[in-house]
Every structure is written in C-alpha cells, then in structure tokens.
Amino acid sequence: MRALSIVLAAIGLVAAACGPTTGGPTTTGQATASAGPVRGGTFILALWQEPVTLAPHYRNQTAANVAARVVTEGLSRTDTDGNYLPVLAKQIPTTTNGGVKLTSDGKMDVNWELLPGLKWSDGDPVTSADIKFTWQVWMKDPNTISRTGFDQIDSIDTPSDTTAVVHYKTVYGPYQNNFVDGLLPKHLLETVPDISKHDYNRKPIGTGPFKITEFVAGDHITGERNPNYRVAGKPYLDKIIFKSVPSREVAVAQLKAGEINGMWNLLEAQTPDLEKLADIKMVITPSPSVERIEMNTAKNQDMTDPSSTHPVLSDINVRRALIYATPKQSIIDKLLFGKAKPGTSPVSQGWASPKSLTQESYDPAKAKQLLDQAGWVPGSDGIRSKAGVRASLTITTTTGDQTRERVEQILIEEFKSIGVELKIQNQPSSVLLSGSWSGGDPRKRGSFDLVMYASSPGIDPHSIVFQRYYSKNIPSSANGGNGQDYTRFKNPDADKAIEEAGSTLDLEKRKTAYATALKLVNDAAVIIWMYERAGIDAHRANVVGWQGNVWDNITWNTEDWYLKPS
Amino acid sequence: MAGQAVALRAPSPERAVERGQWQMAFERFRMHRPAIAGVIVLGTLAVLSAAAPIVSPYGPEKNDLLVIYEAPSLPHPMGTDSLGRDLATRILYGGRVSLSIGLLAVTVAITVGTVVGTLAGYYGRWIDSALMRFVDMMYSFPRLFLLILFGVFFKGMSLPVIVTVLGLLSWMTTSRLVRASFLSLKNREFVEAARCVGARDRRIIVRHILPNSIAPIIVAATLGIAGAIIAESTLSFLGLGIQPPTPSWGNMLKDAPAEMNIAPWTAIFPGLAIFLAVVSINFIGDGLRDALDPRHVVRGG
C-alpha cells in the first residue's frame, strides 16, 4: 500500500518537474550581420528506416544511401538534370576531351584523373590504387549486391598516383556511372579477408564532408566534421546526426516541435498539414520512380510454356479498356494530394525520357464502347464475358501499403462499372518483389493478372528497358527464370530498337531508339502507367543550403548546409 | 463439482443429478450482474453485426472519395475513413469477421485439445507421456513470433488460415484441463458401474466422463474467444491478418498511427469495439466460472 503511494508520488513529482524537452539541435557559432554561412551547429535528420550497413557495395536501402552520402564519395556524381559532374576527379572523361578512347578492336579505355592532394578522413592520401582496389573488391567480394558496370571492366592500369586507366571489354555507354557510389580505401581494407565482418560497414572511411563517429543500432548515427575534407572552410556544420524514428508520423511531430531539423521522405498525405506552417519548408523533387500496373498477356498455366496466352488479357481491347477505366488524375488528386503526375512511360526523367509519349486518359464510356465492339457481353451480374470466358481478373500488389490498397479499391469499383470483375490478391513485398524464380516471385512465374508496383531506372535507362521489354528476357523455366519482361511483351521492332540503343555511345541515337521502343510498348497497351511520384522531404525554415536532386540523395550537398540563427 | 452420483442406481444415474446441476448453475449465472451486462453487450454487438446489411444503408467497401476523413455526423455517426467509407458500417461488418474468428479458432482449439486430453487422460501410460511431451513442446514455441512469421510469409492470412493457426497454437490449455478431469474421473464409481454394465470405452468417454468435464472447458473456451479476438486484432494491426478491403476490427486500426493526427475517430471506434466485445466476454467468463464451480463463489467475510 505504501509502496503504491510512493510510486504515485514519484510519478507526480516527475510529471510536474518536466517541461517541454530542451534537448535537440543547437545553433552556435558566430552569426554575421548579413546572411552568410554560419559555422557550427548540429543537424538532426530523421530517418524512419534504419540503415543496416553503410558500405557502398553492400548497401541497398535508400536510408542507408542518405546516411552514407555524407561520407562515401565517388569519382563523379549527377546533378538534378542528369548530367555527370566530377567529384574526386578533375573532369568527366569524354570522347571530346580525350578522356575516352575507343580502341580498334571494339573496346574502350577511360582515363580518370584525380584531384591533387586528396585525403581520406583518416589522413592517408587518396590514390589511383584506390580506384583499382574498388573495382577488385566489387568483383571479388561474394557479398557485393550488384556488379553491374564493374563486370564490363577488363583491367585497370595506374600509371601514376593520380591517374587510372580503365580498360573496358566493350563499348560501355554508362561508364560515367561506374564510380559514383563510393571509393573503397585500399590502405584500410586491403588486408581484411572479409569486409562484411569489418567495422567499415558501420563506420566507413571516406572523403566526404563528415566522418562517422558513432553508430548506435536502432537509434542514431553521428557524423562529425571531416578535418581532411578537400574544401577548406566546409562543411559548416559541426555534426550531422541521423536519427532513427519509428515512423514518418513521429518524425513530423518532432519536426513541428523543433526536436529535429529535417526529415526524409514524407508521404503526400502529410503535406497538407505541413504546408500551412511558416517554420517548415517542404522540398518537392520529381523522382524517376514510376508506379505502374503491368498486365500479363500470357498465362503460364504450367510455368513452362511462354507461348500460352491469357484468356482475358490477350485481347488488346480489354487492355485498352482497362487503361480508359483508370481515373489517374482523380487518384492523384485525392490520394496523393496532387503531388504526382500521371505516368506515360517507365523513363520519366533524364536525357532519355520520351517527353512526347502519352497514354489514354480516363474515359469510361470509351472503355465500355471498346468492350462492346470486341464482343464482351455483360452478364446478369454486370460482368462481361466472351466465348464462355468471364472478364474476371486479380490484382496483386505489396501488402501493407496504404496508398496502393486504396488504389486497388478504387479500381475495383471503376472496373466493375465497365463490366470487369477485379479481385485483390496481395502479397508481402518479400515474396512479390523477391525477383527470384526459385523464390516464387509471381511476376517472374507469370502467376498474376495485374500487378502494381513501382520501379525507377537508373540515370542510364538501358538496364531497365533491356530487362523489361526485350523479348529474350521473358522469364520462364526454359531460360532459368531470367529477365524481367513480366508482361510477356514481344515485339521484333522493339527488340531491334533496344539492341541499337545498347550498342552506341551516341546519346541522340540512343534517345531516339528508346523513344521508338517505348512507343511500341505503349501501343501494345500492356502497362497502365499510374503516376510519377515526387520525392517529398521537409526541413525547418532556418535550414539553408538544402536542395533537392532528382538523381542523388537529399544529402548530396551537406557541405553547404548551415543553420540560420533564429 | 458434478459426478457425485451414487453408484448402484439406474443406468446413467448422474444424468438426473446433472440436470439439477445445470439449473443451479444457470441460477447462479443470472445473479452475476457483470456477466449479464456482458451478455447484453456482446449479444447486441453480435446481432447488429449479423444483421449488418439490414442495419446499415452503406456497403462496407463502398468508396466515396468526396467524403474522406469526415468527423462523426448525422449521416455518418462514427465518421468516415481514408476512402470515405462509413466507419460504423465497417465496424459492424468487421464484427462479423472478428467475432467469428474468435469463435471458430476456439472451436478448433477445443476440438484438438479435447481429443488430445481425452487420449492422454483415459488411456494413460505411454500415450499420456508422449502426448504431454508434445504439449510441452507446443508450449515452448514462442507464440507471437510464430504468428508473425506465418503472417509475414504466407500469401496473406485469409480467415480459414488465421482460424487454423490460432486454434493450433492454443489447444494446449484445453488438453491439460481435459486430461486432468479424465485422470480424476476415470476411476470413479460411476465409471466402474458403467463398465460393469458392459459399456465400451467410447460410450464411457462420450456419455459419462466428458459431460462431467465440460465446466472448466466452457470457462476456458469463453476466455479463449477473448484471447483469439485480441490475437487477430494484433495481427491485423500489424498488417499480417485479414487483408483489406475486408474489414476486421484489427485491420481498421492498421493505419491508426498515421491517421491519429487527422482523424482520431478512425483510431478510437474500432478499438472501442474490440474493447467492448472482449470485456463482455471476460465478464461472461467470470460469471460462468462462478456459476459452474461453487468453490469459486466466495461469500463475504
């Protein structure tokens, strides 16, 4: 009994003694009378996803990329228009400035020159040996996630400490992208037998404006100013802390309360709340991610016959009708608060984007007309059928995604009104997006009717266009489940265009070729391009220097950030 | 407790006593006021849920993007959710799902548990040993973890799957109760008497011993329903249980952490429904316990 009252009294005392939190970011430093960069201060950025590893060749999460970006740098980076700019290199090698040489036997050599006097954050010099080492590790390490690009390199010579000559096996278009992710320090990792077990995963050594000094799993990652950063006087901030929060909602609450300075990746639904506030600024950046609904034109009943056809979706009239029945703009306005654009192709940003490509907009009357003309007759329950086949389809997307679930429910109603029955059959993303034939990914197996997910091409669209629309990339048991042509789209003209685009360095030629291929894809009406989402981030009004970047992470220029004293 | 029949009476002597026992139990139950309240509340919920199509003018899955996140008002007494669906309607339809999962899961658990407990208790010896070893193993499984693994890995947990999984993870208590009951009853005189008369094992089990073991099973079952409802709601909250658009009280709360700020009624009402149902069931269980086992009714000191 007494114990109880003591506890109650203690709780009362504590509650009374507590006022609003006084912890959090601080702004110190000399403030000049005019608006100039203020040196000092700690920036707290909230991440609602917890980075598990920061090593460039292992990391796969966007949150990890955001955090690691302040530490690991590569030879080049991309600006928001998709142009490559040099970071650790003096310039971007091209055929014009002689940095890229095509050899007579159909190969190519690329010459990278490092800036003079570069140092790792631990003081050791950055040399061309690091470039070579990076390539070697990327290829040798069994835990590397992807060898794309590096597997096209034959060998690397290092004629001087600051020069590296990369010999490619073929003419490889996206060569500028090779060393964007991050150079690995040879002096540190050379003798390590298994990098995946090294502290480098949590505290990588890099050339960026900050170095990681603290990694508390599940809680926060601390970066402090890199004394050996190549630009004198920068970064302005003393520290940047990546704080792990359980959800976006908590991050928004903390941002409003001033407990954090910025947060990454809001949902559209959170924008109306923040738009009204004077002390919060939202940064809206178009993103290359396109949400789409892919239709299965074949249906591998026995998983082995790619020539089988789908009883309902092999009819192009049905496919076009479904596109007409999709209220894209309405979905964008209501569910995404207008913060997205209707989609038209898989390549929405960058030099290769076919800007003049279109897709049919919402017109349910047209949809019904098409179906009537094609002989799909409505039954007594309003659902159409033709030759004994009922227009009944399933739609699959990842479980637990509120926006997608709401889209599905809207489509159920819309399709019903044109006489097509739609049923939901969602799966967790670990199954649906496993990308593994043996893992049972339904897109690979062809065991779906409609599948909705998002994907973004890299800066160079070749990989995605090739994987998705080239006919040899239809996954089946015959080819070992290789490829990502989930719609089973097959068009010899598109194939030719794709081959052409992949075999030349001429950007204009490639752009035209991609435009041809993608128009053919749209004509076949196998994909409903739902919307191109925007990346939405937010920070407090006293943050200066934060800029969105379509192709890079929000932390691409933290060396320029500072906090205005409020 | 029941079973105090005198041995050498007419065949199935304990039946006459049973009838009297049940009547007395019913009387005791009626006097337990919280239990009666529970019956009324739960009954109302169940009836309304079953009659949902008649009670509500809305469909549970009808979207109306024009009225999303509306606060409670006359046309929508509990407000609307993120797709403009009427919340009260969804709660009624969700009640069908959540309540039936509770009932069905417990049915599975009771069935399995009774079979196992009967075999172990009646036949004893190595069967008993082996089965109890199995029960120990089942108890040692970290239940919530398993539920989550199933939920994450299965292609969306449909109603039959949830019922089966929940049932198969909670039959152990019943089996222990049944076994204990059998162990204590199988050597009683009325069983001897039945054997003398020539009754076979199955008859003895079904018509003599089981009826006398029912009381603790009933109580455990009632509380089991409450547990199953909470388990399903937790799973659906995590996104692993019943998948939208089918409403269940748990999955209506799935987006509550995000929606709390803008539409708190979407977070409050479904949880309230769960709360009312479970409290009612717990009160009923308490009443049943008092009614069926006089030892538990303690007169005031």
Add this chain to the structure above:
Amino acid sequence: MGTYITRRLLQAIPLLLGISVASFAILKAVPGGPLAAYESNPNITDEDLRRLEHTFGLDQPLPVQYLNWLGKFLVGDWGYSFVSHQPVLGLIGERLPNTVYLMGTVFLTVLVLAIPIGVLTAVKQYSWFDHLVTGATFAFLSTPTFWLGLLLIIAFGLVLKLFPLGGMATLGMPFDPIDRLRHLVLPVATIALVQLGSHVRYLRASMLETITQDYMRTARAKGLSEGALVVRHALKNAAIPLVTVVALDLPELFVGALVTEQIFGWPGMGRLFWDSATRSDYPVLMGILAVSSALIVLANLLADVVYGYLDPRIRFS
C-alpha cells in the same frame, strides 16, 4: 531436487532441437526470401541475384542448410545477418539490454503494484476499492496492447504533450535520468497496465481462496492479528500460483513486447525480430527463436522448481 533439475535439463535438449527444426522448416516452407529487398534496385541483375543466393547458401538442399546452421550454432557461431552482415550474436547483444531495460521496469512495476493491490482487494472484498479495482482490471486486461499504446500516445503525447512520442532518450543530450524516465513512462504503462489487469485478478482470486481455508480460521481463532494473518499466512500461500505466472512472464523480459517496441520506436529485440522477419533475414530469426524458446523452457523449469520449493506438499518424483 538436483536429479529432477538435471533430468528436466536433459529433456530440454531434444525439445529445443525439435523446436529449432520446426522453426527452420516454417521459415523455409513458404515462398519469399531475403533477396526481395534487392528487386527495386535497378542495377541488380539476375546474375547478381543468383550469386547472392549462392553466397547466402540458399541454393543448397534444406537439410544441408539446417545442419550447417546447427553445427556452427552449437560452437557459438550464430552466423551473420544477410542484410547488415553483422554477427547475429552481436545484433542480439545490442538489442537485448534495451529490451531488458524496458521489460525489467515493467516487471518490477507490475510486481510492486500487483501484490499490494491484489491483497487489498481480497481483504477488503466488495468494498468500493474492490469494485474500482475490479472494474479497472477487467478494463485493462480486455484492451489490446497496441490500442492502449496508441491511446496513451494520443492523450499524453500529442494532446497533453507531457511525454515524448518514442525512443529511449532525447538525442544529443548527455545521459539524463529524468529524460530517460520520461521516455519510459508511456511504453511501460502500455504493457504494465494490461499485465496488472490479469495479475491483480489472479492474485485476488488466489488470496480469496486462501483466506477462506480452514487453517486460516484456526489461526484467527488462535488470536492472530489480521495483519499478521494476511502477510504471514495468506500471502505466502496465495503467492505460490503467482510465482508460476510471474516466472512464465520472464521470457517476455528478453523477448520483449514486439508491438509496443514498434509503436514507441524502442530499439529492442522485438523490433529486431520484426525487421528481420519482414526482410526474411533467416540467420537473425533463427538466433532469436533459439534464444526465446530456450528462455521459455528455462522459465518453465524455474517456475516448477520455485513452486516445489515454496509448496511443501509437492514432492518431485
């Protein structure tokens, strides 16, 4: 007693082995896998995926995969996470203290509150206090934990702004016990209130049963004061079944209240399990399952031993 314990421990071994096999089978029985996260990365090709499958040993027959894991596990090598490459033991070691910190506080709170409240409601049966407590306990034990957590966050975090919305401590501040306490209140309350609901009821029922026993009447007749009666005789005997319940709570101590950790962003074992489950990070999952099932088995044993120690009527056969 010693032989009893030894025998139970020996029995535990095949039990735990059986559980690990069953867990492994469940993990692998259904489609999906740790490579799903890589799909949205446009740079990863099918070759990369296949290579990773091989690196993780996922292309080997299932019994081989299990035996590999078991062999290393028994010598202390619990493997490495597929996702973060951190050693599983290390990951568990990082999160365990946070969970113990949270659940230990819950455990103590419940113990400290349940005993006096339970005793009092039994002794003062049918008083207003009893009715109040009965109502409250029924209410709390009927509340889903996650809903209670949400309500507490809404009421005390958002509306009244008394307590922080999550996490263990405010970032950037040096260690401050008051700050830590403030972060503890809501998550502890969420779990403790529900547990108190059932424990208080349990203790009350147990006490009521004990109080009316014959030997209590005898002690009263002999002239023992009510207070001594309650504490020396009733409580000791009523507490025995409570011990069982409490001992069975112990595994919770380490395994953590998963949902609560999710809602409050507590970096504990529960969150580690959830993150690993959604990413199909098999090595971590097997490690966590091994720890939790071992703890359950040990807790059962502990409960039986303590029960036997306290209740002289029980003899170990």
